[in-house]
Amino acid sequence: MDIFYDFGRYGRLLYQAIRSSTEVKSYYRNFVSEMIKTGYESLPIVMLAGLFTGAVLTIQTSYQLISALIPKSTIGAIVSQSIIIELAAVISGLILAGRVGARIATELGTMRVSEQIDALESMGFNSVSFLVVPRVLAGFVMFPVLWVAAATCGIGGGILAGWVTGSVPAADFMQGAREFFFAWDIIFGLTKAVVFGFIITSISCFKGYYATGGAEGVGNATTNAAVLSCIYILLADLVLAAVLL
Amino acid sequence: MKNELKVGLTIVAAIIVAVIGYRFMAETPIFGQTYQLHANFDRVDGINPGSSIFLQGVKIGRVTRVSFQDSDSVNVLMSFNVPQEFPVGTKAYIRSVQLLEKGIEIERGDSSDRLDSGAKIPGFYDEGIMGTVRELGEETGGDIRSSTKRLNSVLTQVDDMMTESARSDIQEMLSSLNTTSSEVETLIQRNNRHIEESVTHLRNVLQNLDGLTTGQEAKVDSVLASLESTARNLDETSASLNEMSREVNDILKKINEGEGSLGRLVNDPSLYNNLDSLSYNLNDLIINFNENPRHFLKHMRLVDIF
Amino acid sequence: MIEIKNLTKSFGDNLVWKDVSLQIEEGRTLAIIGKSGCGKSVLVKHINALMTPDEGEVIVDGRNIFKLNYVELRLVRQQFGFLFQGAALFDSISAYENVAFPLRYFTNKTEKEIHKRVTDCLEMVNLGNIGNKGTSELSGGMRKRVGLARAIVLQPQYIMYDEPTSGLDPETSEEINELIVRLSENLNITSIVVTHDMHSVLDIADSAAFLDEQKLSWYGTIDELRESNHERLMSFVKASEYQI
Secondary structure, eight states, X not given: OHHHHHHHHHHHHHHHHHHGGGOHHHHHHHHHHHHHHHTGGGHHHHHHHHHHHHHHHHHHHHHHTOOTTSXXXXXXXXXXXXXXXXXXXXXXXXXXXXXIIHHHXXXXXXXXXXXXXXXXXXXXXXXXXXXXXXXXXXXXXXXXXXXXXXHHHHHHHHHHHHHHHXXXXXXXXXXXXXXXXXXXXXXXXXXXXXXHHHHHHHHHHHHHHTOOSSHHHHHHHHHHHHXXXXXXXXXXXXXXXXXXX | OHHHHHXXXXXXXXXXXXXXXXXXXXXXXXXXXXXXXXXXXXXXTTOOTTOXXXXXXXXXXXXXXXXXXXXXXXXXXXXXXXXXXXXXXXXXXXXXXXSSOEEEEEEOOOOSSBOXXXXXXXXXXXXXXXXXXXXXXXXXXXXXXXXXXXXXXXHHHHHHHTSHHHHHHHHHHHHHHHHHHHHHHHHHHHHHHHHHHHHHXXXXXXXXXHHHHTTOHHHHHHHHXXXXXXXXXXXXXXXXXXXXXXXXXXXXXXXXXXXXXXXXXXXXXXXXXXXXXXXXXXXXXXXXXXXXXXXXXXXXXXXGGO | OEEEEEEEEEETTEEEEEEEEEEEOTTOEEEXXXXXXXXXXXXXXXXXXXXXXXXXXXXXXXXXXXGOOHHHHHHHHTTEEEEXXXXXXXXXXXXXXXXHHHHHHHOOOOHHHHHHHHHHHHHHTTOTTOTTOBGGGSXXXXXXXXXXXXXXXXXXXXXXXXXXXXXXXXXXXXXXXXXXXXXXXXXXXXXXXXXXXXXXXXHHOSEEEEEETTEEEXXXXXXXXXXXXXXXXXXXXXXXXXXX
């Protein structure tokens, strides 16, 4: 029963967020600073993750595909397509569930248990539009940006690893990557990024906004936010793959 | 304001990277407009957005969009990565560019006028290699079937021949052949003595003749007559010799001409031909596979593992 | 004028209190007293609709606040200042900005006017030169005073104090109590004070409401309180070691 109760409250929070998303004045400032925290400050970790994912994928794929029958460009095709349709979005999603999700849940949870949210409400603020809307919107805007960074660095990392280890020449890698490059894959990857961004920010806002109890409550909210974000990212990944491919 | 600037720059940088990256990966010019042409085809089996476009075997572009023009033709929008527009009169053919993949091949026109981007060129659907292969397959299907049948029966016969009795037959045949040849040898030896005797006789005769001729010219005539009959005898001997060698010849000839099981085994040309063409076909397939493995592998979509 | 009529609240299966009715006259100070966990803070949070009751209504200036739409409720809420238990300062901005915060969002004042108003409010709570200190650098008493400055910055008609003296030393508590009295007298503000500190009650309140056994157990003026022989109320007053 609890899960339906949670879904109900989550839905109501989203409904309030959508309804109050017109109050731009009250959340504009927070929106900008959230884009900095969610997007700009997450760029290094996401780029690093992309770089290493691409590099590892290239090295391992070339290890798996040692055969005279398979041309080296196949490695480029596998690596770049995997990164674009799956790994750029999922790896950065899982990392950001920890980085962004935990931060949002902690911030809102602390504000809840120290009555800062009540303080906002008592001043006449709409706390949902002030706190939830800018965070979710920042997720919408910045996750595609982070995805572009992750995907670019992933393919770059793949080329680099192929070149350094000598397993795939850069020209072969690019030939394969281009051979299997479809515009639809980009749309698919970006869709994933947007959906994951929404999942992380909305679930974390929900968990933080409804945190109860003191420090322990905030801790629980943070843990739940990160874990639930990861679970729903994987679930959404499956659903998107089934629906869109 | 500083935060707004950071956010703005980040978003703009991401958009720029995305656009450049996309155009780089899609092999369209990174800056400037893409050169595009339309072509109408009756049918476009095997052509999808992303299919390659070739000019004299060089990849010069991709199919961007495939859409219905009207009820009986399909419009294909092609994007090219070429430094110069194509001349008027350029045509597009859908052909098999590799064993299993269809592509569009461009044949340049020879006019001095150029086609603007967005112009329409005529398109043709070629059955291509796969079509030929299909026809060939239909034609040769019967042949292959009967060849296989024949090969089968030959193999059965060979199998039969290799039973115990057949093997002893062959053994017997070979031993009788042996006897025949030794008989021929004895015959020749025996005749040799006869010839030697004949030659001695002849010498005696000649001596007698020498003695006789002096003053016995009248008798020489009768001697010559008897000599003549002797020579006739000699003739007969050589004829029987001839007969013998012809018989040996006949046996060898029979083997040669493929009569009897052994002969067939050695001589049936269709068996050899069938085996030969089989190995040739296999060779072809392996060469094709070696040259273009990804066209056999493409549809495996290895990446779907992830 | 605030009227609370037949208010009932429960969290799940746990009843907090039921059938609470109170009246708070213009310019007077009401103290809500009771043991920890008896639902005092929950009650005040109903007065500006931070929480909604299971039953009953709260009437502020003739209107039931639970029936208002969002814009109307906002206007009502802005008539209330609220000093929270832990001061509830926004910890991402400085003390000064905390006080300036409502001004920036709800008025069209220029930076100069904002500065003047913030400085005035800070002076009113005896924090003349707080500068741009972060909230984490402030002591407990200073936090409460900044919170109070923030509560009065929009010139509210009503102020609600949730445990204003809890966790403070007696001297600072005394200072805060004086502040509350001064504000209510100087600005003619109606005050509702939640406390379990009988010092505060007798110093600042005109009337008192005693929440006990999940209901409003006793309600009357301070004079009546001194003469009351309500058993549980007296034991509560005695336990706070205050000699009447």
